[in-house]
Amino acid sequence: MNPGFGFFLASVLTAGPLAGLVAWLLARSRARGKEIEPALDEAWLSVAADVAAQIKGPVTARALAEALPIAEPQAEELLALLEAHEIVRNDGSLTRMRIGASPDNPDLAAIEAEAEAEAEAEARAPGVTREKV
Structure with a gap:
């Protein structure tokens, strides 16, 4: 066998x-790259x-620029x-409320405080142990 052919075969393999x-x-990096922009x-x-x-x-561009650097x-x-996602109206007012708030009770802080109080009460109940996550 020719040593040149053996070298060629080893190189190809x-x-x-x-x-x-x-x-x-x-190909994988290109596919991942296409996912980055929508995620950002x-x-x-x-x-x-x-x-x-x-x-x-009102929510304005200046207010957003000041709140975010x-x-x-x-x-x-x-x-x-x-505005395109209908979170803010053209006049700068919010259109969506956070999850948990309703038109009758828009105070999200009160809802969150109530939920925390209930969780603490359940944790103090006899026979209840909390697992660390």
């Missing part, structure tokens, strides 16, 4: 799987909605996203 692995990893948009939207709920008065043009984009 080594380089082939490596090339396949590199191609698979590149969703995260920004979530943060902007939380901040908008805490702003007293971002430039006003980026705050304008966030405000547009909030």
Whole structure:
């Protein structure tokens, strides 16, 4: 057997799987890269909605820019996203309430305090043990 042919065969058997692995990893990274942008948009939207709920008065781009350490043009984009998702109206008022609040009782802090008090009362009940998570 020719030593050149043996070297060629060993090279092909080594380089082939490596090339396949590199191609698979590149395809996987491209697929993951396409998932990043929507996830980031969703995260920004979530943060902007939380901040908008805490702003007293109308939600404006300037108020968002001051509440978040971002430039006003980026705050304008966030405000547009909030309006597109119907979280904020054109006049800057909120359209959605947080989960747990209702039109009869919009005070979320009171609802959360009541839930915490109930959880503490249950934890103090005889025979009840709390597991650490």
